[in-house]
Amino acid sequence: xxxxxxxxxxxxxxxxxxxxxxxxxxxxxxxxxxxxxxxxxxxxxxxxxxxxxxxxxxxxxxxxxxxxxxxxxxxxxxxxxxxxxxxxxxxxxxxxxxxxxxxxxxxxxxxxxxxxxxxxxxxxxxxxxxxxxxxxxxxxxxxxxxxxxxxxxxxxxxxxxxxxxxxxxxxxxxxxxxxxxxxxxxxxxxxxxxxxxxxxxxxxxxxxxxxxxxxxxxxxxxxxxxxxxxxxxxxxxxxxxxxxxxxxxxxxxxxxxxxxxxxxxxxxxxxxxxxxxxxxxxxxxxxxxxxxxxxxxxxxxxxxxxxxxxxxxxxxxxxxxxxxxxxxxxxxxxxxxxxxxxxxxxxxxxxxxxxxxxxxxxxxxxxxxxxxxxxxxxxxxxxxxxxxxxxxxxxxxxxxxxxxxxxxxxxxxxxxxxxxxxxxxxxxxxxxxxxx
Numbered sequence: 001x002x003x004x005x006x007x008x009x010x011x012x013x014x015x016x017x018x019x020x021x022x023x024x025x026x027x028x029x030x031x032x033x034x035x036x037x038x039x040x041x042x043x044x045x046x047x048x049x050x051x052x053x054x055x056x057x058x059x060x061x062x063x064x065x066x067x068x069x070x071x072x073x074x075x076x077x078x079x080x081x082x083x084x085x086x087x088x089x090x091x092x093x094x095x096x097x098x099x100x101x102x103x104x105x106x107x108x109x110x111x112x113x114x115x116x117x118x119x120x121x122x123x124x125x126x127x128x129x130x131x132x133x134x135x136x137x138x139x140x141x142x143x144x145x146x147x148x149x150x151x152x153x154x155x156x157x158x159x160x161x162x163x164x165x166x167x168x169x170x171x172x173x174x175x176x177x178x179x180x181x182x183x184x185x186x187x188x189x190x191x192x193x194x195x196x197x198x199x200x201x202x203x204x205x206x207x208x209x210x211x212x213x214x215x216x217x218x219x220x221x222x223x224x225x226x227x228x229x230x231x232x233x234x235x236x237x238x239x240x241x242x243x244x245x246x247x248x249x250x251x252x253x254x255x256x257x258x259x260x261x262x263x264x265x266x267x268x269x270x271x272x273x274x275x276x277x278x279x280x281x282x283x284x285x286x287x288x289x290x291x292x293x294x295x296x297x298x299x300x301x302x303x304x305x306x307x308x309x310x311x312x313x314x315x316x317x318x319x320x321x322x323x324x325x326x327x328x329x330x331x332x333x334x335x336x337x338x339x340x341x342x343x344x345x346x347x348x349x350x351x352x353x354x355x356x357x358x359x360x361x362x363x364x365x366x367x368x369x370x371x372x373x374x375x376x377x378x379x380x381x382x383x384x385x386x387x388x389x390x391x392x393x394x395x396x397x398x399x400x401x402x403x404x405x406x407x408x409x410x411x412x413x414x415x416x417x418x419x420x421x422x423x424x425x426x427x428x429x430x431x432x433x434x435x436x
Contacts, residue, residue: 087353088353089354090354095351105207107167109163111127115156119151123138128434136198143175146159146171146172146174177194207226209224210435211433212242214242219251219414220242220243220251221396222252224253227262227268228260232271236271248416250302251405252322254307254318256308257315258313259316260314262291262313270295273321273322274297274298279291279292279317302327302412304329304409305318305330308333311373312335320368332380333378334375335372343357381400
């Protein structure tokens with residue numbers, strides 16, 4: 001027989017339960033309140049300290065204070081204080097440049113350079129139809145001065161930033177141009193090069209983010225230097241041309257690709273992969289969002305992707321998807337490990353701040369930020385090969401990573417005509433063609 005409780009006992013139990021509930025709610029509320037008060041006090045102390053610095057500076061500093069520059073500096077300092085290496089503050093001008101960054105069109109000179117052993121700028125590529133090409137710059141030229149100032153004094157990084165600028169403005173470049181030397185004639189630093197000055201008028205130019213070539217007889221080689229808005233169109237155009245020439249597999253070169261637009265990378269993946277989720281991210285609350293998917297329909301050929309330590313962001317997502325979808329193999333070296341979703345947050349005065357708001361995930365739900373994506377086939381370059389590669393002087397047949405990429409195609413069943421390591425597997429970077 002079940003026990004019966006009196007009305008008084010039931011009321012007493014209800015009262016105790018209510019009291020416990022109220023007590024727990026009170027404790028939680030007090031903890032929350034104390035936490036918020038502590039946070040408010042910390043922020044108040046921060047504002048007070050900043051006010052004190054401002055007051056002292058305006059009182060005693062002997063220089064002029066530019067309030068606009070001061071505000072930008074304060075904001076930049078705050079963002080830097082977050083400790084996020086990817087976060088940054090952008091002034092209104094820098095934010096406008098950022099918004100245009102994912103476009104393949106830029107305004108400036110239109111060259112690619114590397115820093116030589118003397119600290120000067122060696123031209124490794126002159127973009128077609130660029131202001132630099134029209135002014136007469138050539139691959140191999142060494143820029144030693146800019147507007148009369150030595151590059152080594154400006155510093156290479158600052159000089160690089162000064163190449164781009166406002167359309168219609170001019171920049172004067174002091175050039176050393178190597179002269180061809182007969183093998184029998186002695187050469188010196190002066191006789192081996194010609195000094196000249198070229199003036200370039202900055203203007204809009206289009207960077208070729210996709211180049212292509214047929215290597216090892218019938219293997220398609222596609223180099224993606226960065227993912228921009230028109231990269232998917234250029235990639236598709238190049239791919240269709242190579243497929244029409246009978247390509248048996250694809251070697252996609254993402255070495256030294258800085259990333260760029262994740263959307264553009266997803267569109268290229270849509271061409272190569274079957275239906276599925278290609279880009280997913282997880283925010284601070286743990287919520288996972290599928291950002292891009294691929295439709296059914298794929299290129300029915302094996303793929304190998306070349307990566308190195310300078311393969312970043314969107315390019316890392318691309319590489320991970322190719323492997324996770326079991327579409328191909330990764331060849332080369334571990335990627336950079338830049339796997340955060342960085343969002344530009346506009347501010348009221350036209351400036352903005354970039355914050356890491358989520359981690360990108362592989363198909364298996366793992367993050368790669370800080371760790372990178374490891375290759376299936378490890379293959380490194382020597383220092384000499386690396387130097388020749390960045391200068392565009394390493395033939396395909398002498399590039400160990402490209403040839404390993406072709407070997408990866410063979411392992412996946414591709415009928416490559418010219419097997420790596422044979423004398424017939426020749427080809428040079430000069431044979432690359434830009435995307436149409």
